[in-house]
Amino acid sequence: MKKIAVIGQGYVGLPLALAFASHTQVVGFDIDEARVNELNNGVDRTKEADAGVLLSARQFSVDTDGQKGYIASCAVEDLRSCTIYIVTVPTPIDEFNAPDLRPLRSATRMLGKVLKKGDIVIYESTVYPGCTEEDCVPILEQESGLIFNQDFFAGYSPERINPGDKVNTLTTIKKVTSGSTLAIAEEIDQLYQVIIHAGTHKAPSIKVAEASKAIENAQRDVNISFVNELALIFDRVGIDTQDVLAAAGTKFNFLPYKPGLVGGHCISVDPYYLAHKAVQLGYHPNVILSGRRVNDSVAEFIASKVVKLMIRKDIAVKGAKALVLGITFKENCPDIRNTKVKDLHTALEDYGVQTDIVDPWASREEVQHEYGLRLKSMEDVLQSGAYDAVIMAVSHHEFLKLDLKNFCKERVVVFDIKGVLDRAIVDARL
Known part of the structure; x- marks a missing residue:
């Protein structure tokens, strides 16, 4: 298996890097030097990996070949020996609820400077449909001087990490994959099949894979907004929302969503990425944005x-x-x-x-x-x-x-x- 670099060592990147480290050499890159030092000393502040797993995975140095294992690094030079780059950096929203692509673009510019012929860049960060090919690939071409789908290739495989969940983990959740050519799509799919026990789903295009991630969390957001709106209504009626949901839940096809505060890295953010793309194309997404308004209230x-x-x-x-x-x-x-x-x-x-x-x-x-x-x-x-x-x-x-x-x-x-x-x-x- 080719040597892999996972860019970003947070809730998504670290479990991914450790999973691949059982099969090949993996450089876990992060710009946070303190984070890198902690990981190399067996400390994970996200609590997604324990010290034993981290320390046992550290079985190689970046200068050696033919080994497997993991090392965390904040040195760009350590990326040059890799041939597959997986980007897992944050994609937040700004104060106007618009996509903030600065971390993604910064990581992409960095990779463009180390990209070589034959390399593959796979994005896992949540984006809107078209972002990989329309926003990231031009940066890679500009920084590297290489030609897309001739000298280097790209893919998208949306992350599905559920922080804190020790049952539904990286390897037990089916993985959507995609690539910029048919051959690269198959190569990327085979790459993930090595670590994903639940199997993979090869999407027909990068845009389809990007869209699948956006709607996963937009769907949950809208469903939760519905029960949150019910809570606002039933408060005025003078009845307990959870009593109502318990009664309705006796129907076999009733969806068991609960009201609550909707935060986190995905559900409260991803719908805005989908809405952003829709507005760019001249469509105002009423349902998605109304759900956001309810949950934010x-x-x-x-x-x-x-x-x-x-x-x-x-x-x-x-x-x-x-x-x-x-x-x-x-x-x-x-x-x-x-x-x-x-x-x-x-x-x-x-x-x-x-x-x-x-x-x-x-x-x-x-x-x-x-x-x-x-x-x-x-x-x-x-x-x-x-x-x-x-x-x-x-x-x-x-x-x-x-x-x-x-x-x-x-x-x-x-x-x-x-x-x-x-x-x-x-x-x-x-």
């Missing part, structure tokens, strides 16, 4: 509901203290990307409620850097205590063991976003 709804419940219980809102349990975008996972708990915190503070957040899974430094928020420790919470409101935002297993009486006032509002607390102590659920 949930944090404000929860904050206003908490305040109304406080008023109903004669709890003074201005100067009150609220505790939010969790800031990661999902339970038992350290990933804070695009968390909507930040919006919830902002909304509560706007009402004059002093709001603390506690999360044993999240990195304090990362939360401070990304959102300007200081996480509380459970020790801080127990000592400062006396909260007027508690919001279960993320159902980490540590939170399920908590006794709220230890840090709440006698009169307290409890809002259970996740529907995991004893209903006897809950004032409202989403």
